[in-house]
Amino acid sequence: MGHVFDGWKEGLINFPPTYKHEINSNRYVGERPKEEEKKRYPTWCDRILWLGKGIKQLQYGHAEIKFLDHRPVSSAFLVEVEVFDHRKLKRDLNFTRAAVHPEIFLDEDGEI
Known part of the structure; x- marks a missing residue:
């Protein structure tokens, strides 16, 4: 191809x-x-x-x-x-956003 x-x-x-x-x-x-x-x-x-x-x-x-x-x-x-663990996904998203944009954090409900 x-x-x-x-x-x-x-x-x-x-x-x-x-x-x-x-x-x-x-x-x-x-x-x-x-x-x-x-x-x-x-x-x-x-x-x-x-x-x-x-x-x-x-x-x-x-x-x-x-x-x-x-x-x-x-x-x-x-x-x-792959089935994601939603708590782990939220934690990882929070970590990623904090590392890239320290001013953005997710609360415990996964909201910005």
Whole structure:
């Protein structure tokens, strides 16, 4: 993916190209071109990328919708999330604000 998406992940594409379908058909536009038409190659136009720890892709595929020229893709993930201790978070926010802006402090309710 080059340098634009360094660190991002994409699941294995094990489904057919999703773009350039003839509407209401499984054929691709330009698959059997007429003499004056140029051949068009199908592509995967919609992609799902993710970035972060604790993320596991469970499913990556496309929908069999035939009334469009593309097949939308979908994915399912299992994501681990960290649950914060609200008291600790308030304490840390108070410390951070005091360190950066000594004039700003949070009261015991977490208010400025």
